[in-house]
Amino acid sequence: MLTLLNNFIYKVNKKRLLIKGYIKSQKHYADRFSNDPIDFVVTWVDGTDSSWEKQKQYYESKQFSQVIDDNGEERYRNWDLFKYWFRAVEKYAPWVHKVYLVTCGHIPQWLNTESDKLVVVNHKDFIPSEYLPTFSSIPIELNIHRISGLSEKFVYFNDDVFLTKPVLPSDFFVNGMPKYCGIAYPLKNHRENDSFQHQLFSVLGIVNDFFSSKISGIIKNNPEKWFSREYGKALKYNMIAYEESYIQGMYFSHLGCPFRKKTFEKVWNTIPDELNKTSMHRFRMPTDIMHQVFSIWDILDGYFYPVSADYYGAVFASLESQIDDISRAVLEKEYRMICINDSRNIKQADFEILKTRISNIMQCAFPKKSAFEIFNEEGEEHVTQN
Secondary structure (H helix, E strand, C coil), rough: CHHHHHHHHHHHHHHHHHHEEEECCCCCCCCCCCCCEEEEEEEECCCCCHHHHHHHHHHHHHCCCCCCCCHHHCCCCCCCCHHHHHHHHHHHHCCCCCEEEEEECCCCEEEECCCEEEEEHHHHCCCCCCHHHCCCCHHHCCCEEEEEECEEEEEEEEECCECCCCCCHHHCEEEEEEEEEECCCCCCCCCCCCHHHHHHHHHHHHHHHCCCCCHHHHHHHCCHHHHCCHHHHHHHHHHHHHHHHCCCCCCCCCEEEEEEHHHHHHHHHHHHHHHHHHHHCCCCCCCCCCCCCHHHHHHCCCEEEEECCCCCCEEEECHHHHHHHHHHHCCCCCCEEEEEECCCCCHHHHHHHHHHHHHHHHHHCCCCCCCCEECCCCCCCCCCCC
16 A cells, blocks of 8 residues: 555656656846857868878778777768858857857968968867877867867757757757757667777766666756756656666767866766767777766756757758758758768768759858858859848
């Protein structure tokens, strides 16, 4: 009888927690930090540079005793779309404080390095020398907070992620908190031959080990963040996390991501050995700790503002069949941003065709040069887009 009573009370408390979170999440709060500067950080590599390619091949040959994973040409293939990244930023996020372009020394020929908002950063300017050279984006991402002059709040982009409609600072941060989708979506084995699932599994092991039995309490103390109306049916995954005091995964989408430098510093101080080990890898490894560890850490610290899974935008990973979808997303401004994700399944012949078609879409959406580009030989004048 006592067991039945306890089970009944437990179920009632769960329902109360869920309802409390759902109701509280409908409240909107004024942003007290709306004037804080926000920077954008984007990484880029020129995969056509023969000197860089020779250096990469040299270090690949020295890695024979280790498993080099996820190191195909699609990681470095040049779609010639990068100028549109800058045009989109100028058009849709003119409020951005600074744009930090992170490279190993590569600079696009068309780039106006004298732009007031542009800061070009070489890997060696901020990444400890023992981690260089690196041919993996992961060590670069883990050390971004070391960039001199970088604002406390910044949004990190890969060069295949493009803004496609106007955005505001409040689209990324509210009251100093980054906007994240805090759904403890369980990790699934899709039997795909890439490292992402393994790497995310490594991240989950670390955060569960650190937060361990605290997770139920964290969820209970922040019901509006874990049982937000934004999550829809996916609320069930967070209830499982509450019941087990363990997260089986965390939703992640390959789009621009807001971060705080304080979080990077905190996590580095907490798990320095793990982050150091990953940073030493010149190429991607299945055991790498990805930058998602920082966003998950903020989520488990309760320092985030909940948004839906599709809040930031869409990822296009089957480009051959999604050209029309990409065109509609870009030209009709369907999302805040999109990712045009290269794939090892795209053969070189198909790549050239897709490259031309996507470039035409981008040129149609962003026909005018931005202040981040230099004049051409005819003296074409920069025109700011409205």
